């Protein structure tokens with residue numbers, strides 16, 4: 001593993017369970033701001049809209065503020081309660097409490113602590129500018145990865161699997177692609193994206209998904225398998 005000067009990680013669903021985090025944060029926000037609604041049912045409506053709208057946001061058709069509002073105002077049930085102002089208030093409250101619901105995957109701190117002794121660690125993440133650094137702090141990994149090694153698509157203007165975000169990170173880290181490895185849970189975004197620019201890749205396949213995997217991509221089921229894997233490289 002000494003040959004890697006830089007080890008890059010995806011953030012959401014690679015270092016912590018983002019689905020659980022989102023669900024708990026949204027339900028808690030409903031319970032606080034809208035106790036008249038059934039938080040479980042309301043969450044399911046928001047989740048459905050989120051799944052529909054997120055790809056449209058990623059395409060650039062709508063901006064982040066619109067995405068956040070449309071989750072509420074385009075739903076035939078929620079729009080009886082929410083106007084745009086209330087949708088903004090919901091998001092503001094969610095942001096203020098969501099960090100209570102971030103749980104690192106098993107082995108995260110030990111993995112980072114060990115790897116940081118010999119490698120530059122970095123995070124390459126698709127997401128909005130305002131949430132990702134806070135998540136890093138809540139996960140307690142900001143001591144291993146400073147803010148200038150957190151590469152966010154919302155700031156850089158290119159999202160994985162686009163080569164530009166990987167090239168940007170590699171340039172900032174001062175390493176060649178073959179000197180770096182990227183670990184992430186999305187096969188197309190993380191593994192294929194990294195491979196396409198000449199980095200090595202580890203796919204974190206937590207769900208045991210079955211698919212064709214490029215022979216250069218190493219596969220793990222849990223984050224705690226990463227240290228033994230990299231030691232064996």
Ligand SMILES: [Mg+2]
Pocket residue numbers: 010011012013014184185186
């Ligand atoms: Mg991910």
